[in-house]
Amino acid sequence: MEHEKLQGRLRKKILELHNMANSGHIGCSLSCIDIMISILKFKDPGDTFILSKGHAATALYTIMNEIGEIPDSDMGTFYKNETTLPAHPAALKYAAIPFATGSLGHGLPLGTGIAKAKKLSTIHGTSYVLMSDGETNEGTTWEAAHFAIAHKLDNLVVFVDKNGLQGFGNTEDILGDTASRKVWEAIGFEVMEVDGHSISAMLEAKQKMVGNKNCKPKLIIANTVKGKGVPYMENKMEWHYLPMNEQQYNDAIKQIESGYNL
DSSP: OTTHHHHHHHHHHHHHHHHHHTOOOHHHHHHHHHHHIIIIITOOTTOEEEESSGGGHHHHHHHHHHTTSSOHHHHTTTTSTTOSSOSSOOSSSOTTOOSOOOSTTSHHHHHHHHHHHHHHSSOOOOEEEEEESGGGGOHHHHHHHHHHHHTTOTTEEEEEEEOSEETTEEHHHHTOOTTOHHHHHHHTOEEEEEETTOHHHHHHHHHHHHHOOSSOOEEEEEEOOTTTTOTTTTTOGGGGTOOOOHHHHHHHHHHHHHHTTO
16 A cells, blocks of 8 residues: 555554653544544645644644654653643644644634635635544534534535544444534535545545535545554553553554554
8 A cells, every 4th residue: 555654654653652651542643643644744835734632642743743843853752841742732832733722622613713714815725624523522513613614614624533432432322423424414514434544535535625616614524443553452442541551562563563564
């Protein structure tokens, strides 16, 4: 596969950061790193990006490091005192992180405001937002969605990392599947559904959405696996929270290297 080694290499970086810091929120970063590659590795001038599910900060930091927006010297400070790379993204240093995020339901309002500002100015480009499927339970998400529809923000492209799990269980068992295609289409979004681990599929969907100036905001539902690439983490809610011990870390690295032909 064309992008396989990049996907594996960035997963190893994510694991290295979590191992160094003895921190959790591993599964959610492995879930959405491929989505971030498709957005940030291939962005155009004028594009902006908001990571609404800020608990997946290590995925954001690794792709920003890959594209040169975070230097190698900063990566070793992750989770340490006085770092500019805390557990949730903070607007401390990097132009590509304009807002602190992680309070779920805030990212779509921010991205929607950016899309509106682009419409009112001479700035061209797309406002991208990455949300979790659990985050579509939030009231602020729906307020922003209706604003985007009312203001015909077809320069807003929202990705939903649909891995089927949220903080306390299966997403569909909490408040139902509020990240479903029919729900978002019914309120006025243009919607596509793709494999959230296929870079080529997401790039194709992104290109189609950006090019379709039909006055409708866009939503791409990316079907993913929480903990993708590490079999003992996959589809396990506990890996939203747990850190790895040394044996688990070594096993995870071996599984990534094998699974992604590194």
